[in-house]
Amino acid sequence: MAELDTSGGGKHKGGKVRSKKASTRVDLTAMVDLAFLLITFFMLTTTLNKPKAMNLAMPDNSIKTSQLPVPESRTMTILLGSHNKVAWFMGEPGKTAPTVDSYGPNGLRKALIENGKAVAASHPGPDGYMIVVIKPSESSTYENLVSALDEMSITAIKSYAIVKILPVELDALKSQNLL
Amino acid sequence: MPRVKVARKSTAIDMTAMCDVAFLLLTFFILTAKPKVEDPSKAEVPASSKEVTIPEDNVLMISIGQQNKIFLSFSGNDVRTETLKAMGEKYNVPFTPAEINKFANTEIFGVPMNQMKQFLSLPSGELKSFDQKGIPADTTNNSELSNWILNARKADRGLHGKDYNIAIKGDRNEKYPAVSTVINILGQQKLFKFDLITTLRAAPKK
Numbered sequence: 001m002a003e004l005d006t007s008g009g010g011k012h013k014g015g016k017v018r019s020k021k022a023s024t025r026v027d028l029t030a031m032v033d034l035a036f037l038l039i040t041f042f043m044l045t046t047t048l049n050k051p052k053a054m055n056l057a058m059p060d061n062s063i064k065t066s067q068l069p070v071p072e073s074r075t076m077t078i079l080l081g082s083h084n085k086v087a088w089f090m091g092e093p094g095k096t097a098p099t100v101d102s103y104g105p106n107g108l109r110k111a112l113i114e115n116g117k118a119v120a121a122s123h124p125g126p127d128g129y130m131i132v133v134i135k136p137s138e139s140s141t142y143e144n145l146v147s148a149l150d151e152m153s154i155t156a157i158k159s160y161a162i163v164k165i166l167p168v169e170l171d172a173l174k175s176q177n178l179l
Numbered sequence: 180m181p182r183v184k185v186a187r188k189s190t191a192i193d194m195t196a197m198c199d200v201a202f203l204l205l206t207f208f209i210l211t212a213k214p215k216v217e218d219p220s221k222a223e224v225p226a227s228s229k230e231v232t233i234p235e236d237n238v239l240m241i242s243i244g245q246q247n248k249i250f251l252s253f254s255g256n257d258v259r260t261e262t263l264k265a266m267g268e269k270y271n272v273p274f275t276p277a278e279i280n281k282f283a284n285t286e287i288f289g290v291p292m293n294q295m296k297q298f299l300s301l302p303s304g305e306l307k308s309f310d311q312k313g314i315p316a317d318t319t320n321n322s323e324l325s326n327w328i329l330n331a332r333k334a335d336r337g338l339h340g341k342d343y344n345i346a347i348k349g350d351r352n353e354k355y356p357a358v359s360t361v362i363n364i365l366g367q368q369k370l371f372k373f374d375l376i377t378t379l380r381a382a383p384k385k
Binding site for chain 1: 191194195197198201202204205208209211212213225226227228229230231232233243346349350351352353354355356357358359362365366369371372373374375376377378379
């Protein structure tokens with residue numbers, strides 16, 4: 001005989017047991033939170049700024065070729081002393097008293113630009129540029145050397161070299177209390 | 180009058196797209212991240228206005244750290260293996276394969292040869308706390324630093340057929356003679372072009 005289903009779903013005997021359909025949506029909020037947390041971490045730990053460098057070319061000491069004579073009037077010698085000070089002079093060592101200056105825009109840079117102009121004015125021609133000789137003393141630091149080289153590139157000095165300091169120049173530094 | 184009912188929208192937003200983007204970025208950052216090498220020399224580099232970036236690989240870096248300690252780091256695990264073998268032969272220090280392997284994975288070191296075995300026998304976790312004395316260097320042609328550089332260059336040339344880019348990383352307060360020694364050693368090996376590692380300072384106003 002025909003029966004009428006009056007009972008609630010799933011309760012009747014012999015009938016199919018239907019599982020409740022769960023939603024396929026997953027709450028991703030927590031996962032996104034985690035992902036962004038990790039992103040932040042990796043962004044902050046990666047070194048974005050790569051180390052910068054300045055090139056330096058030293059002369060080859062082993063080759064003893066005849067060097068071009070350079071007029072003393074075109075050379076500027078910079079002695080790197082202690083206490084972040086420099087002493088510079090034009091021409092031959094021991095003839096003129098060195099000027100004591102500091103590093104930076106108002107010290108060495110100004111002197112380089114002014115001397116460069118003076119040399120260019122008194123030596124006409126394409127070879128009339130100033131030659132700078134950098135002589136670090138034992139009491140100068142590595143930072144001083146880098147600053148001095150940096151000034152060379154800022155003031156666009158065509159020709160410069162790092163040279164061993166002479167005893168006369170050490171005396172000059174000593175007299176200025178920079179050793 | 181019937182009230183206008185504002186339709187209530189579900190506050191749940193579909194996060195799938197956001198999740199995708201987040202993980203894509205995450206993957207990118209994980210893959211590009213390079214573990215930062217702890218610098219035992221603790222060199223504080225001076226600033227300059229130069230903006231030349233040193234190359235990523237094939238670099239032999241000489242660090243002059245605080246108290247004149249000299250550290251060396253050169254790229255390439257295979258080069259490091261070869262260099263240690265050559266140095267072991269030169270100084271009559273036989274190294275076991277385990278020690279060589281350990282050295283190949285050490286990015287930067289600064290120990291004299293007579294301490295090298297002791298240094299390499301330490302477990303990785305304790306390497307940081309090991310008091311590295313720095314590589315002995317003087318201006319003679321046969322100092323340890325000079326031999327390290329020479330052998331590393333030979334190994335690099337033999338394995339990769341390239342020449343190392345030389346970089347000097349110095350502590351800003353280091354006195355000039357320490358730098359001069361390194362430059363002299365390089366000069367003896369006919370290396371006259373190198374990079375001085377600096378941090379970037381704001382470019383000067385003209």
